[in-house]
Amino acid sequence: MTSVREHWQNVYAAKTPEEVSWHQQTPRLSLELIARAGGGSEASVIDIGGGASTLVDHLLKAGYRDITVLDIADAALDHARARLGADAARVNWIVADITARKPSRQFDIWHDRAALHFLTAPAAQHAYAEALCTALEPGGAAIIGGFAPGGRTKCSGLDVVQHDAESLSALLGDEFALIDAIDELHLTPSGAEQPFRFHLFRRRVSA
Numbered sequence: 001m002t003s004v005r006e007h008w009q010n011v012y013a014a015k016t017p018e019e020v021s022w023h024q025q026t027p028r029l030s031l032e033l034i035a036r037a038g039g040g041s042e043a044s045v046i047d048i049g050g051g052a053s054t055l056v057d058h059l060l061k062a063g064y065r066d067i068t069v070l071d072i073a074d075a076a077l078d079h080a081r082a083r084l085g086a087d088a089a090r091v092n093w094i095v096a097d098i099t100a101r102k103p104s105r106q107f108d109i110w111h112d113r114a115a116l117h118f119l120t121a122p123a124a125q126h127a128y129a130e131a132l133c134t135a136l137e138p139g140g141a142a143i144i145g146g147f148a149p150g151g152r153t154k155c156s157g158l159d160v161v162q163h164d165a166e167s168l169s170a171l172l173g174d175e176f177a178l179i180d181a182i183d184e185l186h187l188t189p190s191g192a193e194q195p196f197r198f199h200l201f202r203r204r205v206s207a
């Protein structure tokens with residue numbers, strides 16, 4: 001049986017970053033929510049399951065200096081590093097399964113577009129939430145996007161979980177306050193429509 005890592009390695013070996021259905025030239029909503037999270041370009045950001053996303057390019061352009069991209073597939077990160085050239089050295093790259101390894105430091109902003117939604121097993125979802133709790137500063141923001149309720153149930157041939165404010169609030173617990181939930185219609189490179197929903201949470205600062 002193909003492991004999760006092998007699945008993603010194969011995907012990024014078979015397709016260019018511009019061919020995958022989730023490709024965005026400009027991740028507009030992610031950038032808006034990261035700006036809303038606060039801290040300006042001084043904020044530290046980790047992109048969970050960042051893959052070959054162009055988010056890192058846009059954050060570098062916007063002046064962010066503390067950027068980490070984590071993904072289970074080094075083939076995905078290779079694409080992003082090749083695209084960035086010398087600028088790749090300004091980014092921290094981590095090859096890891098987020099359900100198996102917690103980031104070793106804390107960040108102001110946790111961003112995830114379409115990574116959590118692949119975690120269908122409750123144990124994997126809880127491991128993800130634990131990693132988030134370990135890696136997010138009190139007062140920090142978590143931005144989590146995935147297929148919207150009622151939308152597609154598979155992505156890249158894998159089953160996905162469609163989260164909403166209720167399921168994410170239950171997963172993250174009382175320490176996290178929901179700030180906003182925003183729908184976005186993603187157009188795939190082949191022109192198909194994919195409804196996404198993004199959630200912005202703030203981690204409470206305990207008294």
Ligand SMILES: C[S@@+](CC[C@H](N)C(=O)[O-])C[C@H]1O[C@@H](n2cnc3c(N)ncnc32)[C@H](O)[C@@H]1O
Pocket residue numbers: 004008022023024048049050051052053054070071072073076096097098099112113114115118155156
């Ligand atoms: C649909 S892609 C989205 C990529 C990127 N966030 C974007 O919006 O372009 C999902 C990404 O999550 C990564 N991924 C899947 N499961 C993961 C896990 N358990 N830990 C870390 N990364 C994972 C995959 O390798 C892939 O790059």
